Amino acid sequence: MAxxxxxxxxxxxxxxxxxxxxxxxxxxxxxxxCSLEDHGDHFQLEHVWIDPxxxxxxxxxxxxxxxxxxxxxxxxxxxxxxxxxxxxxYERLGAQVVGTQPAPxxxxxxxxxxxxxxxxxxxxxx
Numbered sequence: 001m002a003x004x005x006x007x008x009x010x011x012x013x014x015x016x017x018x019x020x021x022x023x024x025x026x027x028x029x030x031x032x033x034c035s036l037e038d039h040g041d042h043f044q045l046e047h048v049w050i051d052p053x054x055x056x057x058x059x060x061x062x063x064x065x066x067x068x069x070x071x072x073x074x075x076x077x078x079x080x081x082x083x084x085x086x087x088x089x090y091e092r093l094g095a096q097v098v099g100t101q102p103a104p105x106x107x108x109x110x111x112x113x114x115x116x117x118x119x120x121x122x123x124x125x126x
Contacts, residue, residue: 021063032059036067043071045080078118
C-alpha cells in the first residue's frame, strides 16, 4: 500500500479540480466516494471507494449514478479502469468493456485490468 500512497491520496487540490461525490453515514463518517475528471473528449471515473462495512447497500451505485448524471451535461463517454473484482458492478450500471490496460504487480507481471465505458446519453437515472 505504501507504494500506491501517492495515487490513493485525495488532496484538497484534487477536490478543487474535480467533481468529488462523497457518502457519509449517520455519524457523519465518510463511507464512500468517487470522482469525475474532465479530460475534454471524455470523463474519467476515478477513486470509487466504499468502506467494506458499507458495501452492498447501494452507496456505490448511488455515487456512480450521481457522477454519471453530472457527466450527462456533455455527450462524451465516461471511462474507467475497473478493479478486476468490480467489473460486474459497473456492467450492472450500464458500462461496457472497451479494452484492457496493463497493470503489472509484483508476482503478476502480466496482470491487466478492464477499461470500461459508459455512454452518457444512456446514463442510469437516480
